[in-house]
Structure formats: C-alpha cells, structure tokens
Amino acid sequence: MSQSQEKLLEIKGLKQHFQSGRNNVVKAVDGLTFDIYKGETFGLVGESGCGKSTTGRTIIRLYDATDGEVLFDGENVHGKKNKSEMKKFNRKMQMIFQDPYASLNPRMKVMDTIAEGLDIHGLVKDQKERQKKVEDLLETVGLNKEHANRYPHEFSGGQRQRIGIARALAVDPDFIIADEPISALDVSIQAQVVNLMRKLQREQGLTYLFIAHDLSMVKYISDRIGVMYFGKLVELADSDELYKNPLHPYTQSLLSAIPLPDPDYERNRQRKNYDPTQHDTSEEPEFREIKPGHWILCTTKELEQYKKQLK
Amino acid sequence: MANEEHKYNKDRFEPIEISEEKGEELSRPQLSYLQDSWIRLKKNKGAIIGLLILLFIGFMAIFGPYMNNYTFKEQDSNITNVPPRVQGLENISWLGLDGKETEVLEGESVEALKEKALYVFETEPEFIESKVIQEATEDEMAKVEFTNDIYAARGIQDEYYWFGTDQLGRDLWTRTWSGTRISLYIAILAATIDMVIGVIYGGVSAYYGGRVDNYMQRIVEILVGIPNLVVVILMILVLEPGILSITIALTITGWIGMARVIRGNVLKLKNQEFVLASRTLGSSDSRILMKHLVPNVTGLIIINTMFTIPGAIFFEAFLSFIGLGLQPPLASLGTLIDDAFKSFQIYPYMLVFPSVIISLIMVAFNVLADGLRDALDPKMRE
Numbered sequence: 001m002s003q004s005q006e007k008l009l010e011i012k013g014l015k016q017h018f019q020s021g022r023n024n025v026v027k028a029v030d031g032l033t034f035d036i037y038k039g040e041t042f043g044l045v046g047e048s049g050c051g052k053s054t055t056g057r058t059i060i061r062l063y064d065a066t067d068g069e070v071l072f073d074g075e076n077v078h079g080k081k082n083k084s085e086m087k088k089f090n091r092k093m094q095m096i097f098q099d100p101y102a103s104l105n106p107r108m109k110v111m112d113t114i115a116e117g118l119d120i121h122g123l124v125k126d127q128k129e130r131q132k133k134v135e136d137l138l139e140t141v142g143l144n145k146e147h148a149n150r151y152p153h154e155f156s157g158g159q160r161q162r163i164g165i166a167r168a169l170a171v172d173p174d175f176i177i178a179d180e181p182i183s184a185l186d187v188s189i190q191a192q193v194v195n196l197m198r199k200l201q202r203e204q205g206l207t208y209l210f211i212a213h214d215l216s217m218v219k220y221i222s223d224r225i226g227v228m229y230f231g232k233l234v235e236l237a238d239s240d241e242l243y244k245n246p247l248h249p250y251t252q253s254l255l256s257a258i259p260l261p262d263p264d265y266e267r268n269r270q271r272k273n274y275d276p277t278q279h280d281t282s283e284e285p286e287f288r289e290i291k292p293g294h295w296i297l298c299t300t301k302e303l304e305q306y307k308k309q310l311k
Numbered sequence: 312m313a314n315e316e317h318k319y320n321k322d323r324f325e326p327i328e329i330s331e332e333k334g335e336e337l338s339r340p341q342l343s344y345l346q347d348s349w350i351r352l353k354k355n356k357g358a359i360i361g362l363l364i365l366l367f368i369g370f371m372a373i374f375g376p377y378m379n380n381y382t383f384k385e386q387d388s389n390i391t392n393v394p395p396r397v398q399g400l401e402n403i404s405w406l407g408l409d410g411k412e413t414e415v416l417e418g419e420s421v422e423a424l425k426e427k428a429l430y431v432f433e434t435e436p437e438f439i440e441s442k443v444i445q446e447a448t449e450d451e452m453a454k455v456e457f458t459n460d461i462y463a464a465r466g467i468q469d470e471y472y473w474f475g476t477d478q479l480g481r482d483l484w485t486r487t488w489s490g491t492r493i494s495l496y497i498a499i500l501a502a503t504i505d506m507v508i509g510v511i512y513g514g515v516s517a518y519y520g521g522r523v524d525n526y527m528q529r530i531v532e533i534l535v536g537i538p539n540l541v542v543v544i545l546m547i548l549v550l551e552p553g554i555l556s557i558t559i560a561l562t563i564t565g566w567i568g569m570a571r572v573i574r575g576n577v578l579k580l581k582n583q584e585f586v587l588a589s590r591t592l593g594s595s596d597s598r599i600l601m602k603h604l605v606p607n608v609t610g611l612i613i614i615n616t617m618f619t620i621p622g623a624i625f626f627e628a629f630l631s632f633i634g635l636g637l638q639p640p641l642a643s644l645g646t647l648i649d650d651a652f653k654s655f656q657i658y659p660y661m662l663v664f665p666s667v668i669i670s671l672i673m674v675a676f677n678v679l680a681d682g683l684r685d686a687l688d689p690k691m692r693e
Contacts, residue, residue, distance in 0.1 A: 102583050117593075120592055
C-alpha cells in the first residue's frame with residue numbers, strides 16, 4: 001500500500017482518566033504516543049477493556065482528554081475551539097461504530113441518517129441534491145438507492161454497517177476511526193465490510209485508525225499495528241515486522257493465540273501466557289525505538305535483552 | 312417419439328431479466344413519517360373510535376351550550392329537578408326522556424294510594440296517570456304505578472330540558488357541556504405542561520448530566536415534597552379559588568412525573584452509538600435532543616401524558632369537591648357529579664350524563680394513546 005511519510009495525526013502523551021467514586025481513578029488511556037501517516041491503516045489491538053475504544057473516542061473528542069495532545073494536520077484537536085473550527089474538524093475526522101444495531105437511530109429513515117452530516121454542514125443546496133448525494137453514497141457502499149426510504153430495522157447487520165460507513169463518508173473526511181467495525185458481524189460479512197473499507201481507501205485516499213481485537217483481520221487490513229495493554233502501547237511496528245519479530249512478551253502471547261486452519265500446526269501450537277510481573281521494575285519503562293519503525297515499551301535493561309533477541 | 316413432445320423446448324421459454332436494482336425496488340409510494348403513522352393509526356379501530364368520541368365531545372363542548380336558549384347560571388325555583396325531555400323521543404316511554412316521573416307505590420287500598428301519590432309528587436290530580444298493578448286482597452297490599460307529567464304540572468309544556476334541570480332549576484345540558492369545557496381545558500393544560508416543561512426539563516437534566524443534573528434533580532425533589540393541596544391553599548391566599556389557581560398549581564408540580572421518566576430514558580439513550588455518531592458529525596446539543604433523543608421517547612411521552620390527563624381531570628374534580636376549585640355558578644364535570652351524587656337515588660339522570668361523559672373522555676384518551684404509541688413507532692410498519 002502506498003504511504004507517504006507525511007504525518008496526518010500525531011498523538012503525544014495522550015491520557016484519559018475517569019473519576020469513578022471519590023478516590024478511585026480509572027486510567028483508561030495512560031500516556032499514548034504514536035503517529036499516523038497519510039493514507040495508511042493503523043491497527044490498534046489489545047484485549048477488551050485495555051482502552052482501545054477510549055483512545056478512538058478521545059482522539060475524535062467525544063471525550064475531553066485529561067492530558068496530552070492530538071495534532072491533526074498540525075492543529076491541536078483538543079485546544080480551545082469555536083464552533084466553526086470545531087465543525088471544520090468534524091468534517092475531516094469521522095468514526096465508524098462497533099454495534100450496527102445501536103449506531104443507527106431507529107426513528108430515522110436511512111436517507112435522513114446519511115444526510116445528517118450534509119444537513120449540519122450545509123453541504124447541499126436543495127432536497128433534490130440531497131437525495132442525489134445520499135443515493136450516490138448508498139451505491140458507493142454497495143447498497144441500493146431504493147434503500148433510502150427504509151428504517152434501520154429493515155436491514156441486516158452488514159447492511160447497517162454499510163449505512164454507518166456511508167454516514168461517515170457523507171462529509172468527505174480524510175481520516176476515519178473504525179471502532180471495531182466488524183466485531184459484531186459474522187465472518188463472511190466481516191470480509192465484505194473490510195474489503196469495502198479497503199476499496200474506499202484506495203478510491204478516496206482515506207486514512208484509517210482500525211481498532212479491533214481480531215488479530216488476523218488486523219494483519220490483513222493494517223500497514224502498521226500498535227499493541228495496547230492496560231492503557232499503554234507496548235509495541236508498535238509494521239504489520240509484517242510485528243508478526244515476524246514480536247518482541248514484547250504480551251505481543252508474543254497475543255500472536256500465539258491465533259488459530260490456523262491447519263491441523264498439524266494446531267496440534268503443536270503452544271499458547272504463551274503473559275505474566276506482567278516478569279518485567280524489570282528497576283525503572284519506569286519507556287517507549288523506545290529498537291529498530292527503525294519498531295517501538296517497544298521497555299526499560300534500558302530490557303532493551304538490551306530485546307536487542308539480543310532481535311539479532 | 313411421444314416423449315420428445317413432453318420435453319421442454321428451450322426456445323419456448325424466455326428468461327426474465329431481473330436486475331439487482333429492480334429486486335430492491337419498492338412498490339409502495341414514498342410516505343412521510345406522519346403519513347405513515349396515520350395509515351397505521353387508521354388500521355386501529357379502537358383508536359379511531361376513541362378519536363371520534365373525543366372529537367365529538369370536543370365539538371359539543373364548544374357548541375353544546377349554544378344549542379338551546381338557557382344559560383348555565385340562570386336559576387328558576389319553579390323548574391327544579393325536572394327530568395330530561397327531548398323532542399321526538401318523548402313518546403318512547405322506556406328511554407326515560409319523556410319528562411315524566413314514574414313511581415310504584417304500595418298501600419292498603421288503591422284510593423289511599425292515590426292520595427299518597429299527590430303528596431309524594433306534590434302535584435294536582437289532573438297530571439297524574441295511574442295504572443293499577445295489583446288490587447288489594449286479604450293477603451297482599453295494593454300496588455299502583457303512578458306517572459306524573461312534571462312539565463305539565465309546572466306549566467312548562469313548551470320547554471324541553473334535554474338533560475333535565477338541577478336542584479336550582481338550571482339547565483343541565485348547558486351546564487354539562489360548559490363543565491366539559493373546563494375538564495377539557497384542564498386536560499389540554501396538563502398535557503401541554505407535561506410535554507413542554509416535563510420533556511424539556513427531564514431531557515436537559517439527563518443530557519447535560521453531572522452537576523446540572525444534580526441541581527435540577529434536587530429542585531424536583533423539593534417540589535415533589537410540597538403536597539399539591541398545600542400549593543393550592545397557598546395560592547388561594549393570594550388569588551381567588553378558581554380556574555387560575557388550579558392552573559398555577561398544575562404548572563408548579565404537574566410535570567414532575569414526566570420529567571423523571573424522560574430523564575431515565577434519555578440517560579439510557581444518550582450514550583448509544585447513534586448519538587455519539589451524531590456528535591462526531593458536529594450536531595448541536597439541541598439538534599441531538601430534538602432529532603435523536605425526543606423521537607425515541609415519543610411513545611413514552613404519549614403514554615405518560617395520557618396517564619396525566621385523567622389524573623389532572625380528577626384533581627380538578629377533587630378540588631371542586633372540597634371547595635377549593637371552581638366556585639358556583641361555574642360548573643365542571645367534577646362539580647356536577649358531586650352535586651348529583653347527593654340525590655342520586657331520587658334523580659339519577661343528574662348523575663348519569665356527566666358521569667358518562669367523563670368516563671368516555673377517560674376511555675377515549677386511553678384507547679387513542681395506545682393506538683398512537685403503536686402508530687408512531689416505525690418498527691410496527693409492515
């Protein structure tokens with residue numbers, strides 16, 4: 001996949017803490033730093049509850065970050081903004097949601113759901129143009145223009161997810177956060193939706209942040225992958241590199257869990273357990289570049305160790 | 312050879328091309344949300360009957376009082392407690408709309424009973440018709456049915472009181488429909504307060520959450536802690552008892568139930584992904600409230616309003632009953648029923664008409680509400 005080295009999104013030390021109760025702080029996202037380049041797909045994986053979705057929602061400013069910066073095209077997303085600046089930003093960054101059943105308003109026709117962005121940003125002049133635009137979008141995502149006058153409950157999960165994608169595309173965004181867009185779909189439909197997303201990426205030059213927990217699917221769609229554990233990135237590398245040289249024990253554990261449709265391999269597959277206490281605690285671990293493009297969370301001692309493993 | 316004839320010849324068949332687009336084409340015309348709802352409502356017979364009843368009662372409440380020449384406060388001591396009489400229906404005796412009083416008396420002899428009847432009806436012999444059911448025998452008493460033509464006895468043969476008159480000689484037809492006006496006014500008032508203040512208050516409180524929610528709910532708790540009756544009594548210290556003080560009392564506390572229900576549901580809905588999606592598109596808060604949250608609680612709003620309406624109508628009747636509500640000569644269905652129930656066994660007609668109307672209003676509102684809830688839900692679309 002073609003990718004320039006131009007940064008579209010820079011995330012620096014992003015923190016999102018939730019106050020729960022008087023003295024209890026949940027550190028959902030705790031100091032993330034990574035960049036997303038123009039035209040690439042960045043996969044974010046990790047176990048449930050590790051803060052993947054929170055990261056996505058904080059980047060798009062559904063939550064206000066506790067600390068840290070999100071720079072989109074060099075502009076701080078979380079800085080003070082007036083309404084028109086906010087609207088401009090909303091057009092550039094969009095989101096596709098996880099649950100196709102909850103992400104569409106059951107009281108709105110598909111036409112109005114997709115056209116919502118058009119209405120808010122005043123992108124169409126009259127009713128006729130609005131209808132035309134919605135029908136074009138429906139066809140772009142592989143649905144029929146006759147679907148525009150139906151309600152969401154008349155569609156299947158995969159079709160609903162396509163409607164969700166059409167809604168995000170309506171405002172012509174550059175960057176789309178896909179928050180587990182396929183995990184609620186069955187496997188044959190997953191492939192359709194992922195292929196649709198790849199097609200759209202090729203045609204419209206989109207950049208994706210793809211959040212998922214299905215490693216094989218993430219490898220298929222992503223150029224680079226970040227592995228998250230308890231609110232922190234533990235490893236970040238090109239997807240091939242990550243699969244070839246997983247260094248962090250957590251990444252190794254995750255990769256060892258992928259099943260393959262190969263009886264011989266499956267018979268000998270060893271699951272690796274990840275034990276967080278195995279780490280060196282002599283100093284606070286830092287996110288370091290171990291070789292160009294391959295980052296890992298480690299202490300100085302561990303870095304030497306990993307370097308040896310890398311050879 | 313014979314077999315060959317039965318073989319299907321390919322040339323005789325013509326494949327029909329169905330493009331993918333045709334397959335998804337909708338044969339029915341495109342309808343707006345309201346048109347769609349109206350079609351569903353029409354299919355619900357109960358709801359339509361309820362709607363027609365409400366329209367009829369509404370019509371009568373507006374025009375009924377002008378249909379005869381009596382006013383709701385005109386008193387005449389000569390024509391008190393006159394039973395109903397309707398043109399055209401006066402000759403059908405079993406309907407009870409003939410303006411006559413009928414009573415069966417028992418006594419020693421027929422003659423003695425005739426004397427007694429004059430005393431009972433307080434009238435002259437020429438207006439009384441008697442029908443002997445049973446002569447006096449050794450074992451049994453005599454039984455005679457007397458019918459008194461009240462309209463003739465009072466010298467008002469040319470008048471027609473459709474619903475009769477009350478203890479003060481006021482025309483009940485006019486009073487009943489003026490009373491219906493008051494009850495419908497209370498119903499509309501309660502519904503409006505519920506829908507405007509209740510929905511907005513509950514919606515805002517839940518949507519903004521946090522500190523706003525906290526303060527708004529504390530205010531509600533204070534309001535709910537003051538009994539309605541105390542509010543009305545305090546109101547009377549400042550204002551005259553009457554429709555204005557009832558209106559203010561309802562405005563102060565009538566919307567709290569609705570606000571709480573809406574708050575609960577908006578709390579549930581506001582973190583749904585379609586709301587988040589709308590926010591990422593840059594929707595303003597008011598747009599999210601009006602386009603996403605409120606439409607999803609319409610069913611609840613309607614049902615709740617329909618629960619509030621009977622409550623409000625009865626609240627007014629109750630206040631009138633204890634003397635804090637409408638003051639005479641004004642009438643509401645509540646005061647009419649209250650007046651009539653004191654003499655229910657002697658003059659049942661006074662109670663029947665307002666009770667039937669208030670019951671019809673309640674039932675019609677409930678049936679219509681049920682139909683509306685289903686009609687406004689697009690999931691019920693076939």
